[in-house]
Amino acid sequence: MASFPKRTRTCGELRAQDIGTTVTLNGWVDTRRDLGGVIFIDLRDRYGITQIVFNPQRGSDAHAAAKELRSEFVLSVTGTVERRPEGTAHPGLETGEIDVMVSALMILNRAETPPFPMDESAETAEDLRLKYRYLDLRRPSLQRTLMFRHRMYQITHRYFDSRGFIEIETPVLMKSTPEGARDYLVPSRVHRGRFYALPQSPQTYKQILMVSGFDKYVQIVKCFRDEDLRADRQPEFTQIDIEMSFVDEIDIQNLAEGLIATFFKELKGIDIPLPLPRFTYREAMETYGSDKPDTRFGLKFCDITDLVGRSGFKVFADNVQRGGVVAGFVVPGGASLTRNQMDTIVDFTKGLGAGGLVYFKWTEQGLETAVEKFLGKDIVAAIAAHMGAAKGDLILLVSDVWLKAYTILGSLRLEMARRLNLIDETRNDLLWVTEFPMFEYSEEEKRFVAMHHMFTAPHPDDIELLTTDPGKARARAYDIVLNGNEIGGGSIRIHDRELQSKVFGLLGMGPEEAEKKFGFLLGAFRYGAPPHGGIALGFDRIVMLMTGMKSIRDVMAFPKTASAMSLMDEAPSEVEDKQLRELHIRVV
RNA sequence: GGGGCGGUAGCUCAGUUUGGUUAGAGCGCCUGCCUGUCACGCAGGAGGUCGCGAGUUCGACUCUCGUCCGCCCCGCCA
Numbered sequence: 001m002a003s004f005p006k007r008t009r010t011c012g013e014l015r016a017q018d019i020g021t022t023v024t025l026n027g028w029v030d031t032r033r034d035l036g037g038v039i040f041i042d043l044r045d046r047y048g049i050t051q052i053v054f055n056p057q058r059g060s061d062a063h064a065a066a067k068e069l070r071s072e073f074v075l076s077v078t079g080t081v082e083r084r085p086e087g088t089a090h091p092g093l094e095t096g097e098i099d100v101m102v103s104a105l106m107i108l109n110r111a112e113t114p115p116f117p118m119d120e121s122a123e124t125a126e127d128l129r130l131k132y133r134y135l136d137l138r139r140p141s142l143q144r145t146l147m148f149r150h151r152m153y154q155i156t157h158r159y160f161d162s163r164g165f166i167e168i169e170t171p172v173l174m175k176s177t178p179e180g181a182r183d184y185l186v187p188s189r190v191h192r193g194r195f196y197a198l199p200q201s202p203q204t205y206k207q208i209l210m211v212s213g214f215d216k217y218v219q220i221v222k223c224f225r226d227e228d229l230r231a232d233r234q235p236e237f238t239q240i241d242i243e244m245s246f247v248d249e250i251d252i253q254n255l256a257e258g259l260i261a262t263f264f265k266e267l268k269g270i271d272i273p274l275p276l277p278r279f280t281y282r283e284a285m286e287t288y289g290s291d292k293p294d295t296r297f298g299l300k301f302c303d304i305t306d307l308v309g310r311s312g313f314k315v316f317a318d319n320v321q322r323g324g325v326v327a328g329f330v331v332p333g334g335a336s337l338t339r340n341q342m343d344t345i346v347d348f349t350k351g352l353g354a355g356g357l358v359y360f361k362w363t364e365q366g367l368e369t370a371v372e373k374f375l376g377k378d379i380v381a382a383i384a385a386h387m388g389a390a391k392g393d394l395i396l397l398v399s400d401v402w403l404k405a406y407t408i409l410g411s412l413r414l415e416m417a418r419r420l421n422l423i424d425e426t427r428n429d430l431l432w433v434t435e436f437p438m439f440e441y442s443e444e445e446k447r448f449v450a451m452h453h454m455f456t457a458p459h460p461d462d463i464e465l466l467t468t469d470p471g472k473a474r475a476r477a478y479d480i481v482l483n484g485n486e487i488g489g490g491s492i493r494i495h496d497r498e499l500q501s502k503v504f505g506l507l508g509m510g511p512e513e514a515e516k517k518f519g520f521l522l523g524a525f526r527y528g529a530p531p532h533g534g535i536a537l538g539f540d541r542i543v544m545l546m547t548g549m550k551s552i553r554d555v556m557a558f559p560k561t562a563s564a565m566s567l568m569d570e571a572p573s574e575v576e577d578k579q580l581r582e583l584h585i586r587v588v
Numbered sequence: 589g590g591g592g593c594g595g596u597a598g599c600u601c602a603g604u605u606u607g608g609u610u611a612g613a614g615c616g617c618c619u620g621c622c623u624g625u626c627a628c629g630c631a632g633g634a635g636g637u638c639g640c641g642a643g644u645u646c647g648a649c650u651c652u653c654g655u656c657c658g659c660c661c662c663g664c665c666a
Contacts, residue, residue: 031626034625034628035622035625035628036622036623037622037624038625039625040628042626053624053625055623085624087624088626090626092626099624113598113616113617114599117615119627121615121627122599122600123600124599125594125595125658125659126659127657127659179666182664201666203666228589228663228664228665230660231659231660231661440666452666455666456666551659561657561658562659562660563658565657
């Protein structure tokens with residue numbers, strides 16, 4: 001039994017066809033315009049805004065009560081829908097043709113003046129928005145984004161359900177695993193000195209579900225990583241986690257790119273041509289200097305190692321002697337950059353760890369470069385020709401070992417594109433990067449670490465390399481990239497105990513340690529593990545990119561700050577001594 | 589862990605370079621007037637530990653040191 005007149009309609013739906021009907025609306029005071037006699041209130045709910053009118057001649061009690069209305073008061077109003085007088089319709093508002101002439105007003109709740117306005121006319125400091133998140137969430141931008149996000153959940157569920165996938169929840173309290181990100185730990189009260197970890201991903205569980213015969217698994221699931229944050233990284237985030245049995249790479253990729261294309265079609269009306277372009281890791285690095293290339297602009301790289309390997313320029317020649325590469329790219333029209341601008345670019349490149357940056361400017365006077373006296377006119381001209389440069393262009397060259405040279409060029413390429421405004425923001429460039437290396441060498445730990453994760457299967461042609469040259473072995477791993485952002489990654493997994501043990505060994509984990517940490521998984525593999533593989537897609541990141549938000553915080557209801565604090569509820573917080581004692585924990 | 593930027597009225601900011609009278613503006617808020625506004629209008633008013641703590645100085649929003657908080661980047665994030 002309601003203690004107030006319940007709404008019969010929402011604030012977003014009344015139109016001219018409703019004129020003459022009596023309605024009750026519930027909502028918040030968005031703005032108030034008190035003209036002394038007549039009072040206009042914009043009443044707001046999540047469906048929209050309807051102007052309600054208090055006229056002393058049409059309801060003097062309601063009008064008197066309306067005098068005290070202020071921003072964000074919660075109201076129930078009853079009145080008749082009327083056409084606005086000639087010339088006073090509001091074309092910018094969907095409900096702009098009508099008013100609700102109020103006969104009865106009930107104030108359901110009063111509100112203090114909010115610390116910032118609900119309209120988004122002025123930028124508001126983010127820490128304030130986070131402290132008063134419940135108010136920020138009333139604002140149009142977050143309302144829109146969270147509704148977009150809701151639709152993406154629904155599309156996801158429908159997409160997978162219609163393809164026979166089973167949604168299964170996996171534990172949030174799980175076993176801490178080595179490698180990868182730092183775990184969030186949860187102390188056990190019952191077992192002194194033992195800890196659960198929050199999942200970095202449900203990786204082991206979904207593989208075990210494959211052993212159990214659930215050959216198509218999906219879950220929209222929270223994951224937790226205790227690492228430092230960025231604009232696109234939060235300590236807890238959501239993934240669309242997928243695993244399938246009896247499949248290879250192409251099956252997973254078709255499924256995942258189909259989902260992304262469905263998002264674009266249904267949420268934005270955009271057709272994404274499928275299948276998506278594929279780049280091997282090597283191609284991506286050697287063309288764009290990134291394992292998540294942004295292909296919305298050119299500035300593709302060109303290898304000139306062979307042209308300069310025996311030149312008189314010792315920086316290049318010595319590097320090539322040591323097995324390094326020399327490569328670079330052409331910036332069309334870049335010759336007009338000033339000396340000052342070039343100095344900034346050189347400094348930027350050095351800041352990335354480069355020894356230096358060699359550049360040629362092709363001006364009216366011809367090819368100009370500070371290193372012409374070392375390379376010689378002919379080689380300079382040959383480089384420009386080989387790279388396809390023209391008059392007015394700038395050529396940028398970096399010389400270093402393969403990975404470092406291309407990584408530096410990749411950052412420089414992005415920087416130049418931003419500086420020169422070359423990025424076409426209207427494009428939606430999706431692609432796959434495949435054939436990642438199995439391992440990368442960790443200088444810190446003096447051993448190989450898994451580039452994707454340690455359950456990733458090696459490329460069938462590279463099994464031998466695991467023994468002879470593990471650093472060269474390719475993995476059956478793949479990432480999906482949108483406009484230079486990694487939005488998902490997966491692999492075909494190892495389903496063979498022997499091979500899995502071998503990979504553990506290469507990662508410096510002996511049989512005993514492997515048994516202790518992953519005995520349950522290896523145990524499952526004894527009882528008939530099917531070939532399987534999967535992928536995880538970054539749900540928040542996809543919402544962020546599709547809604548054009550700059551930060552992942554803008555697509556989450558209750559995000560944390562860059563120092564992982566929640567400003568609204570002030571988590572993390574200190575706890576009672578009693579709680580600590582029960583958990584056998586002392587703070588040092 | 590490192591680098592950069594920021595913290596002044598409820599909000600958005602100016603003032604800090606070169607220390608010096610009473611720290612300003614717009615919006616919001618409060619009061620009054622106003623019967624078709626929609627950025628309503630008009631008149632008046634209130635509102636400040638200049639993030640915090642030391643120091644230098646006759647005097648600190650301003651200079652120095654420390655510290656806290658926010659944002660961005662590097663490291664890190666299989």
